[in-house]
Amino acid sequence: MAASVKDLVLIFQLFFPRDLSSARALHANQRREPRQPARTGWFKTVKTLLVRAFSEESNDVAAWTSGLGGDRAEEYAESLCRDLDKLYLLLGLPEGTKFSQSAFDFRRAKPILTTARLNCTFCPPGDSNLVPTLHRRRWDKIQTVWLLDSSFHWVEATLITYTSPPGTHSRWERLEYDPEFLRISKHGIWVHKQIAQTQENALHQFHSGWSNFADWRLFLEHFSRRLLVAHNKDTTFRCEAHPSSRLLAEEVHRTIGINGGVLPSSMSHGCTGCTRVKRYHSDLIGEGAVLGSNTEVANTSGAEAAGDQIQTDLGDLAPLPANLPDSLPQLEAPPVGSLRGYIQMAVMDGKGIKHRQEVGEGSIQAPQGPSLRVQLQALGNTPGGDVIHTFKAKSIYCLQTVQWACGVPIGWGKCYRSESAPQVLRFLNNTWADYPNSRPSFLAYDNACNLLRHIVTQDPSDIWLATTKFIVDAWHYIGHQATDILCRTRCNPAPTDGSQPDLVLTEADDNGQVHQTRAFNTETAEQLNSWLNGFESQLRQMSDVNYDFFIHVLMLIYAETMEKRIQLKEMELTEEFWDRVNGLA
Ligand SMILES: [Zn+2]
Ligand SMILES: [Zn+2]
Ligand SMILES: [Zn+2]
Ligand SMILES: [Zn+2]
Structure with a gap:
């Protein structure tokens, strides 16, 4: 599981906002030293940054337990670098990084993204759906797409699509609940499921939100599936094909609960703690x-x-x-x-x-532009500021x-x-x-x-x-x-x-x-x-x-x-x- 610093940098890119100075500095530094061998280059960069991070403490002798001052910064940076493995473990990454150990860059065959099914999933099993019925349409080109693979590398991949026989189902799409690859952009960007799983772990361990998810669409694609399955709605969920992010979020939310929710599995829960x-x-x-x-x-x-x-x-x-009824009857034995x-x-x-305060009920869109506060005029004796209060009907309290x-x-x-x-x-x-x-x-x-x-x-x-x-x-x-x-x-x-x-x-x-x-x-x-x-x-x-x-x-x-x-x-x-x-x- 020797994880490389290159992987760490990728994690930085995925989990931390682009405008975070450390992520920017990493890029800048790498560009400045183009002939560095990839791995040692990043390693030096990370170490330099860590040493720099300690620079304020360097001059503060009291900050170091040894009382020796800044020469300890190097040492700390070293040991932090040595701890990278633990970070990977915490994120559940060893699975994903084990393939990238090799220092040699073997050219791997282009991955092929395609369905695992042979038959139309909408047709009932039967005579007409026995032999493989999915086929390629003559005019469908083989597409080359970008794929963020399980070892966190961007690679080119081949996308081959199949469709049902001409007729009622050829325009239907099935939402696959456990796909190996998730599409996060219509313009040919796909992500291995390991990436979503890693980010789910980060969400849990570090409170990193979806703003730190590699992509909002990835968050949505991953958790829409997770939620629909957990709420037993995977067989009944329907929505428009190729939904926009907004539409997908809305449909899933409508299906599993607006303004509240229940975890079906918890209703049959029991343990010695409860x-x-x-x-x-x-x-x-x-x-x-x-x-x-x-x-x-x-x-x-x-x-x-x-x-x-x-x-x-x-x-x-x-x-x-x-x-109030009299005390509930208690059985003696x-x-x-x-x-x-x-x-x-x-x-x-x-x-x-709470969430952002919005006007009206069930509003879907984030309010843009000027708020009501400036538009509302005073009414009678009530100053404008107080009038608003009656409009904030859906201000969540808790x-x-x-x-x-x-x-x-x-x-x-x-x-x-x-x-x-x-x-x-x-x-x-x-x-x-x-x-x-x-x-x-x-x-x-x-x-x-x-x-x-x-x-x-x-x-x-x-x-x-x-x-x-x-x-x-x-x-x-x-x-x-x-x-x-x-x-x-x-x-x-x-x-x-x-x-x-x-x-x-x-x-x-x-x-x-x-x-x-x-x-x-x-x-x-x-x-x-x-x-x-x-x-x-x-x-x-x-x-x-x-x-x-x-x-x-x-x-x-x-x-x-x-x-x-x-x-x-x-x-x-x-x-x-x-x-x-x-x-x-
Ligand atoms: Zn069919
Ligand atoms: Zn319990
Ligand atoms: Zn009381
Ligand atoms: Zn309370």
């Missing part, structure tokens, strides 16, 4: 738990959590909504001979990651996400103007509309009490009240329980009175004393937030369509990464788990 065998009151007692109060939170200590001191003020509180069942915890959050407690994302949506309970409820309804049986048993949300109040008030028979318990986080609970009786009685994340055995586990200390601890760690959900935050400045510049497309991509990549991690940590649900769920063990 899914547990159902627990009963009798389990807690059996484990020797010392029961506390309904308002005490497991794992928190001190008077602030006990809630004793606030009992006296309860008279001033607003009563519970009349519609699993009924003999029946399923024990399982429960699953989800976490919802809103984050201030990105709403819901994920399983283990971190696997489920879906996303948007809130406008504020993270209001009606919008959040609509988001939940949309997310589980096609998956009514996959609703979480518990939903942790930092404003769960207000959401619950809204649900009860608008419809006391709302299905959410039967399927899901809404809980807040411990800090919210400790602060809010004094002033909100609904929060106090319904949203405790881990009550110690035995009323929610699923939310607490027991643990014996050295003295044999049994303590209750929280069963779920919802902090894992925070990792998605910090990962998404790395893309915030890019997302802020985007139109709503591009933002949606990009969030769909980010959610997919994140879900796949989490699933891999779960496999690696062996957190999948085992046979034994299902036996216990089914009451067999």
Whole structure:
């Protein structure tokens, strides 16, 4: 896997904007020394640049741990150059670079780009479609095109196209979902799939966005396919042949979700981080738990959590909504001979990651030219600046996400103007509309009490009240329980009175004393937030369509990464788990 510096330079060109000074300098330097052998030339160039990068520190003796000053710059540059291999590994490049080891430039045969199919893919298999039916039209020329091959070299390639027999299908095109080569320009520019894969890795590892993708069209071609397959739309997706980039982005976005999305695979997800065998009151007692109060939170200590001191003020509180059903019935123990069942915890959050503000609904194009702000005249007593406010109907307030407690994302949506309970409820309804049986048993949300109040008030028979318990986080609970009786009685994340055995586990200390601890760690959900935050400045510049497309991509990549991690940590649900769920063990 000896990766050459030439490959590094190519990576610089692909991942970093052209106007970045280091990339420019690399070109300039190479041009100045034309007779340098290709590899050592680049190597010296990179080293020189790295030494130069350290030049400011060179004069600053204190900056170097050795206290020796700038002569260390050379040494650091050397060792950085030696670390190139690791960079390649991180990008998943060894596959692509292994062919370019040779110092000799063997002339390889021109690659041929053509379909792997022999028959019309639209005709049903049958007598008329048995023998190879694809053919070349007499007037179709063999084209020479440019190809960025798997070892990151531009080469000439031969493009040969085949068509269906004359008739209805000869003008149809099939979107191939796992092609080896992607066309990124009508004018004969093709790219090996390895390039797209490498850039996908960079997106994940370095938060490099599509502006750093070699080409926007490559990003679009690659991820349109990835998204359509992940959303099970690959067999039904249709669009105009030879779509423009804008049309393709719009059609894909329309197909998999406008202003929000759901990852179908997450609806059947389960792992030990989010899914547990159902627990009963009798389990807690059996484990020797010392029961506390309904308002005490497991794992928190001190008077602030006990809630004793606030009992006296309860008279001033607003009563519970009349519609709120009495506490949901709790089974003392699993009924003999029946399923024990399982429960699953989800976490919802809103984050201030916005896109460009646009006027009107579903606008496709980036607004160009003068903004409304300067065109609007003052109306009556309202100055022009304030009038605009009513026009910014679709100013996004936050990105709403819901994920399983283990971190696997489920879906996303948007809130406008504020993270209001009606919008959040609509988001939940949309997310589980096609998956009514996959609703979480518990939903942790930092404003769960207000959401619950809204649900009860608008419809006391709302299905959410039967399927899901809404809980807040411990800090919210400790602060809010004094002033909100609904929060106090319904949203405790881990009550110690035995009323929610699923939310607490027991643990014996050295003295044999049994303590209750929280069963779920919802902090894992925070990792998605910090990962998404790395893309915030890019997302802020985007139109709503591009933002949606990009969030769909980010959610997919994140879900796949989490699933891999779960496999690696062996957190999948085992046979034994299902036996216990089914009451067999
Ligand atoms: Zn056909
Ligand atoms: Zn999970
Ligand atoms: Zn929040
Ligand atoms: Zn509350």
